[in-house]
Amino acid sequence: MPHSPASVPAPSRIPVRPPRHHVPAAPPRHAVAWGAALTLLSALTGVLLRVDEHPFFQGLDDAWARSMTGTPADAATGYATVLDRLGGPLGMVLPLLLMGCLCMYGRWRSALFVFTTAIVANMLVVLPLKAVADRPRPPHTWVLVNDGSYPSGQVFSAVALVIAAGVVLFAPRGRRWWWLVGAAYTAAMMWSRTWQHTQWLSDTFAGAVAAVGACLLLWRAFAPLLETEAERTASDTLWQ
Numbered sequence: 001m002p003h004s005p006a007s008v009p010a011p012s013r014i015p016v017r018p019p020r021h022h023v024p025a026a027p028p029r030h031a032v033a034w035g036a037a038l039t040l041l042s043a044l045t046g047v048l049l050r051v052d053e054h055p056f057f058q059g060l061d062d063a064w065a066r067s068m069t070g071t072p073a074d075a076a077t078g079y080a081t082v083l084d085r086l087g088g089p090l091g092m093v094l095p096l097l098l099m100g101c102l103c104m105y106g107r108w109r110s111a112l113f114v115f116t117t118a119i120v121a122n123m124l125v126v127l128p129l130k131a132v133a134d135r136p137r138p139p140h141t142w143v144l145v146n147d148g149s150y151p152s153g154q155v156f157s158a159v160a161l162v163i164a165a166g167v168v169l170f171a172p173r174g175r176r177w178w179w180l181v182g183a184a185y186t187a188a189m190m191w192s193r194t195w196q197h198t199q200w201l202s203d204t205f206a207g208a209v210a211a212v213g214a215c216l217l218l219w220r221a222f223a224p225l226l227e228t229e230a231e232r233t234a235s236d237t238l239w240q
Helices: 031-051 058-067 075-087 090-104 108-133 153-169 172-195 201-221 223-235
Strands: none
Touching: 031 108, 031 201, 058 201, 075 090, 075 153, 075 172, 090 108, 090 153, 108 153, 108 201, 108 223, 153 172, 153 201, 172 201, 201 223
16 A cells, blocks of 8 residues: 555754864954054054154153163073074074974965965064164163164064964864963063063064054955865865
């Protein structure tokens, strides 16, 4: 006896969830607006320093510099020296190592993003700002430095590397912890630059602000490439 259509069990429908692809991360909302605003702020501050040798924040810079009362023989100076090395030559080695690891896994888009934010942006942003501001460094620096105190290139490099690594390496939950670690690392780098009397406090803040602004703009510019890589990572088709 044939079964009626009503007696035929309907096929079970199991909802298919789209693949999760949280790495690399998508840029935040208003990334262009915030990036442009922060970059412009650092540039305008550089212009102010060029036309006024004693800006309104110089008093705070002087007070902070006077509070750095250590000596080159202090234990804290050894810690600052480690950060100085990390922000100097190793500041270029670390992003190159990260790029190499990413390329080994077929993530050349992320590697290109890291290269642009952590290396190229430093040359395209920090060096012009130093030329515009032409700010003298604090007297009696403890380490060998070049001319131009504003902005801090080492703080810029630290922030840029933190942001680049956060974008390409961490899922959302881990990324939130990484931002806290990166903030602590940035604060330590800012302290080390002022402890060694190589830069004014405002120079270190300017380096961080300029880095965040540049990275936000580049994050938005690389968004299509990073989204493609995220989708391929989720579907395991990076090598196709």
